[in-house]
Amino acid sequence: MNKLLTAIVDDHPIVIEGLKTSLQHEANLQIVGGFGTGNDLLSFIRLNRLDLILLDITLPDINGMDLCKMIKKESVQTIILVVSNHTERSIIMETIQNGASGYLLKNSSIEELRNCISEAIRGNICYSKEVIEIISRPSQNQLRGRxxxxxxxxxxxxxxxxxxxxxxxxxxxxxxxxxxxxxxxxxxxxxxxxxxxxxxxxxxxxxxxxx
Amino acid sequence: MNKLLTAIVDDHPIVIEGLKTSLQHEANLQIVGGFGTGNDLLSFIRLNRLDLILLDITLPDINGMDLCKMIKKESVQTIILVVSNHTERSIIMETIQNGASGYLLKNSSIEELRNCISEAIRGNICYSKEVIEIISRPSQNQLRGRxxxxxxxxxxxxxxxxxxxxxxxxxxxxxxxxxxxxxxxxxxxxxxxxxxxxxxxxxxxxxxxxx
DNA sequence: CAAAAAATACCAGAAAACCAGTAGAAAAAA
DNA sequence: TTTTTTCTACTGGTTTTCTGGTATTTTTTG
Structure with missing residues (x-):
């Protein structure tokens, strides 16, 4: 079984570094790069294969919800896992609508991240615990999409x-x-x-x- | 020369992990812990010595600007370096006003972080490059504090x-x-x-x- | 305790927002 | 090309905000 080619997209070098470190011993992943902007990632993905992207949706150039759609357009089999600060239900739903295979909050543990990666690779949609709560118990006005x-x-x-x-x-x-x-x-x-x-x-x- | 006892305060385990990793080879630092809330940190600091805190100001319980003041009250010699997303000049100024010895944006490089740590230890106030820009060229309305x-x-x-x-x-x-x-x-x-x-x-x- | 700050309240009126509905033209999508 | 969506604009009115000023009472600070 080949390693999944994995990219981390976040405009915070600290986060990229942290994720690289946390995941470098994952037997099934090969981190091929970190990108600070949506455009850098899109340029890369047009020329290279990527199997998995860990994506922060707050980027300086492209709104992450739109970026999910753009990534899927360039490479439909690439798995996108969103790693985000945003707890807004409508944002969560829109990333999934646009092709993401999972959504974790940044306050999730590294364990949860590992688990979601495994799930996403298996073809499932995976949310961290807190995200499940947000999705499962929508208040009336949260049923509305973005x-x-x-x-x-x-x-x-x-x-x-x-x-x-x-x-x-x-x-x-x-x-x-x-x-x-x-x-x-x-x-x-x-x-x-x-x-x-x-x-x-x-x-x-x-x-x-x-x- | 003893190592500085250092804590990382951020409600994002990923960031804590990343900073721990990035700084673990720093000869003059000893990372003693990561804290997800302001209250956890305050409890710790009341019983233990801390020389340096890397502080995210967006915490779930206490506003980071207030937390700077509270930390200084508990331990006036503890050096606080803010590591933050927030580019608002008034926020930057208020953290410094409340006792922080530096302010970096999270999109700063690890190098800049290392440099600011050295400066702060030397007793200087240190900002990452982008923060210097923000402070140095205030627009008219930015001169107003928070x-x-x-x-x-x-x-x-x-x-x-x-x-x-x-x-x-x-x-x-x-x-x-x-x-x-x-x-x-x-x-x-x-x-x-x-x-x-x-x-x-x-x-x-x-x-x-x-x- | 005295001074300062915060809280409360008022006047009178102009400006702006909000509301519910309608309709035609232009642009975009199918 | 046709259909759908977006854009533009209007009617008539009510509600709310904004403005500049004043003043007293209560609470907090030094």
Whole structure:
């Protein structure tokens, strides 16, 4: 049985180092590299085979949920295990939807990581204990997936988050303030929130506020 | 020369493992433990000597800025090096204000970490390169430190972030809505923002939204 | 104990957000 | 090409926020 070619994707050298070390004695893995950006990984995967990726979703260039999809597009058999800080159910679900074979929180033990790697290699979907809790007992509003936003909605969300009024946004985009109000309302419906405070919180928690 | 007794504080076992490994060959350090919570560390430090702490400020129980102060109170000679994700200038300044001897971002290299440890041991304040940039070139609004909020202001900020209107908050706290409006205005003045969208963004960025 | 800070509350009004619905044009996807 | 989605815009109104100022009481700090 050949070793699985494994990459670690995290913009924190400390984490890469830690995972390399923790896994270097795994008989069935061969760590072939660490990558700090999504683009570096994608470049690599286009030219080289990878069997397993340990992926942090908070990268400086590409949103990790999107990156899962992109990886699968480049190499459908590559197994993706997400190792993340994010406890938001909708984020967890979207990584799995986009092709990840597992999700662990970074506060998981090294043991749990080993176990999930084994499970994923066997073709199963694997979650660390805490993630299972999050998924299994959704509160009512957590049943909702992460909203899909249009390009314009994302743009307007970002401008709202900068504190700009509908009037100012309208001027910047050469639109009517009424149009901006409509986008605002659409955003609030998609996030199921009732005012901008809630909107900004939800958008931050669900990783809409950074690349 | 004795080895410095060193602890790593991070709720991510992966990070603790990585740092332990990276630093285990440092001739002048002896890693005595890893702690996942601020309280665990404080309990330990009350009974044992620690010379150096590598501290992540995002812990599940105590805000890392406050924890710096608490550590210094328990053991004033203990050197604290912050290892963090947070790039907000006001957060950086507050950790130093509260007694830290250095601040590195987690995307710093292991080399930079080693260098900062040496500097801190020598009595200097040390920042990783990226942190120096952040500190050296403050934009106008970054010159402002992290606002000090009263107990009531923190409470009301949290309720606003839940999407509650001034009327609802007033009812919950048995106050006049006018009082809530005043607290709102005080919050906005302290954060130097002009509406609640900006307020929530700033509060999130400056680590006011979690313990 | 005195001073300072925090908490509470008010006035009056303008600005902005929120709401529910509708509809046509343009762009993207099938 | 057709269908679907997105974008743009409007009506009419209510609710809420924001603004600048003032003042008293209570609590905390020195």
């Amino acid at each position: 909203p899909q936003l249009t390009r314009r909605e994302k743009q307007i969300l970002a401008l709202i988050a900068e504190g700009k009024t509908s009037q100012v946004i309208a001027q910047e985009l050469f639109l009517s303030p009424l149009t901006i109000e409509t986008h605002r309302r659409n955003l609030m419906q998609k996030f199921d929130v009732k005012n901008v405070a809630e909107l900004i919180m939800a958008a931050n928690q669900q990783q809409f506020m950074i690349p | 606002p000090q909020l009263t107990r009531r202001e923190k409470q009301i900020l949290a309720l606003i972030a839940e999407g509650k209107t001034s009327q609802v908050i007033a009812q919950e706290l048995f106050l006049s809505p006018l009082t809530i409006e005043t607290h709102r205005r005080n919050l906005m003045q302290k954060f130097d923002v002009k509406n609640v969208a900006e307020l929530i963004m700033a509060a999130n960025q400056q680590q006011f939204m979690i313990p």
